[in-house]
Amino acid sequence: MARLKKSQAPENGKVVSIAPKIRVRDRIMRTAAELFYQRGIRAVGVDTIANEAGTNKMSFYRSFGSKDELVAEYLLARERDFWSAWDQKAAAHAGNPRAQVEALFDMLVSSACECDSRGCALANAAVEITEPDHPARPVIEKFKSEMRRRFRELAREIKARDPGGLGDALMLLWEGAYLARLTLGREGPVQGAANAARALIGAYSN
DSSP states (O other), X not given: OOOOOOEEEEETTEEEEEOOOOOHHHHHHHHHHHHXXXXXXXXXXXXXXXXXXXXXXXXXXXXXXXXXXXXXXXXXXXXHHHHHHHHHHHHTTTTOHHHHHHHHHHHHHHHHTSTTOOSOHHHHHHHHOOOTTSTTHHHHHHHHHHHXXXXXXXXXXXXXXXXXXXXXXXXXXXXXXXXXXXXXXXXXXXXXXXXXXXXXXXXXXX
């Protein structure tokens, strides 16, 4: 998370640094994002979010129409962060789709093996949120559909014999790696996800 920039103001003849005040809405969002990711969406209620954010339910509902709306915005923010990281990794290997896939899976292993990793926030939300009319559901489905499209496109650029098959296999490996992290820890099979991706590419390219 980016650090807040501090402004300076004189006090008793001295210049002191003052951290800018965070808007209530932003404070609620930051607090909810941490709680949702670490504890689960269903396990965290509006009262808990408001209390942890140092505000109250009235301020919460002035900022967000409902908890469901907040959940959807939380997932959209996670989606934006994810694609930003993906695009940066891909740009570092422009014109080399195989290296792009390898770099993406190296990123996956690195992030999944962080101490506080709880896997993919949107995949976790998909398990908890099954109602088709929930505002977060389209966010989740759009995100996963785009991931599938991107993996298939990379497989096509690699000139795999079966681009659709390789793309889907890479996505299944990606999703499974996060689940393995949750069930078997960061020293488990997730460690081998990048090497498995390289093996898949080789199998579809020879």
